[in-house]
Amino acid sequence: MSLETLNLTKNQQTVLDILESASEPLKAYTILFDIQKKGIKSPLQVYRALDKLIEIGKVHKIESRNSYIACKHEGCNAKTSTSFLICENCDSVTELTANNLFSYFSKQAEKNNFNYKKHNLEIFGLCANCKLKN
Amino acid sequence: MSLETLNLTKNQQTVLDILESASEPLKAYTILFDIQKKGIKSPLQVYRALDKLIEIGKVHKIESRNSYIACKHEGCNAKTSTSFLICENCDSVTELTANNLFSYFSKQAEKNNFNYKKHNLEIFGLCANCKLKN
DNA sequence: AACGTAATGTTATAATATAACATTTAAAAT
């Protein structure tokens, strides 16, 4: 059984469910508040579930926002690297899958004699919807 | 007089000095601790100085580390966008200046009908020094 | 069943960052 299809525990599944049903990235304490009726009482329970979900690639953290988002890509390989488009108007987030980013960044790193392992990329701007409205 | 050469206030200069003399990115409370002898007593004084320094491009924040680094580039245009190489072994940070990143990211964004404004990029791996040692 | 590993529950606390408000300084306008 591969890591990706491992059964999640109750807490992990609860946290993943709420992230998957959210249209926007959520903060840890928002998640906590939303699922207290399901028996999760402390921040640590949320953070531990998030840690595991991030480890297996089901969830990514958006560093600049201290927010967490469920990955929609089947068998996402972004267990380590992440690339997001973040709308400054409506805060919606789209994950980029462009694999050529890897080779591009490797090259940029190589120029500095730096050995590329992974990356976080956050691109800010206006999403398609908000472009129309503004 | 351009923004870049504006005189800094006492607190701003104090914070910038310590960041410029540091070989590594510093955390806000590390800065606070280090400069308490210079009359800065509260976190807010540090954060306000950092905000201003970031605004004028003298300092950048490394989001994934909650750390701050002085910009070494004269007249750095990275008031908004930042690109870093971060060594996972020694935590040293190098800022990339590659301007072609802008056009590359614009194109990636455009594919998603997204209007690029700015970005944060953090590339993790091994720096030149640590590559040799490992 | 016994073992080892991972996950849980719980309380407390650490680390990071901002709100609110009164006061002072400095730049610009008159």
Next chain:
DNA sequence: ATTTTAAATGTTATATTATAACATTACGTT
């Protein structure tokens, strides 16, 4: 030079984000 305005400061309190420590429970493997 004085007035006006915007920015920065000082201070206390508090909000937000995240982890430490430790006892207990569940679970897969043998």
